[in-house]
Amino acid sequence: MTDLVLRPQRGLPDGLVVPAAELIERFSRSSGPGGQGVNTTDSRVELRWDLAASTALTDVQRTQLIERLGRRVVDGAVVLVASEHRSQRQNRTAARARLGALLAAALTPPAPVRRPTRPSRAARERRLDSKRRRGDLKAGRGRRDPDSA
Numbered sequence: 780m781t782d783l784v785l786r787p788q789r790g791l792p793d794g795l796v797v798p799a800a801e802l803i804e805r806f807s808r809s810s811g812p813g814g815q816g817v818n819t820t821d822s823r824v825e826l827r828w829d830l831a832a833s834t835a836l837t838d839v840q841r842t843q844l845i846e847r848l849g850r851r852v853v854d855g856a857v858v859l860v861a862s863e864h865r866s867q868r869q870n871r872t873a874a875r876a877r878l879g880a881l882l883a884a885a886l887t888p889p890a891p892v893r894r895p896t897r898p899s900r901a902a903r904e905r906r907l908d909s910k911r912r913r914g915d916l917k918a919g920r921g922r923r924d925p926d927s928a
Contacts, residue, residue, distance in 0.1 A: 780804075783875050790887035797835045797882075803827040804871065809862040823862040826874040831855030840886060847885040857881070 809823035861874035
């Protein structure tokens, strides 16, 4: 198959291209239903990418991925399994898409911490004034007392 290409996005300003030569695919029989070819086709895909030896990553990206992926990195490599489809080609595509999403999520920097703010005094007064006006309007809608007229 071809290289895994991640488009430029937040955290990856230049994008990322993982060469196809660095992606190792193993095929095995998938479990579950599958019709006549269930016991003969190797449709399950195990995709392995060695982070530690990859030429596609900078040192900063490599340490960031190893740190953020945590337990998913075993011996410096990320392993993903796809077996949800009946065809090997679809499972290969699904595994690559999943790896791309995993890398993009891990390389995206965390959102800045929100600093809590308070409404200004004028904003509070405007809000209460509009509530008062609305309440007066609704109070005026009630039935008129015939004696007061």
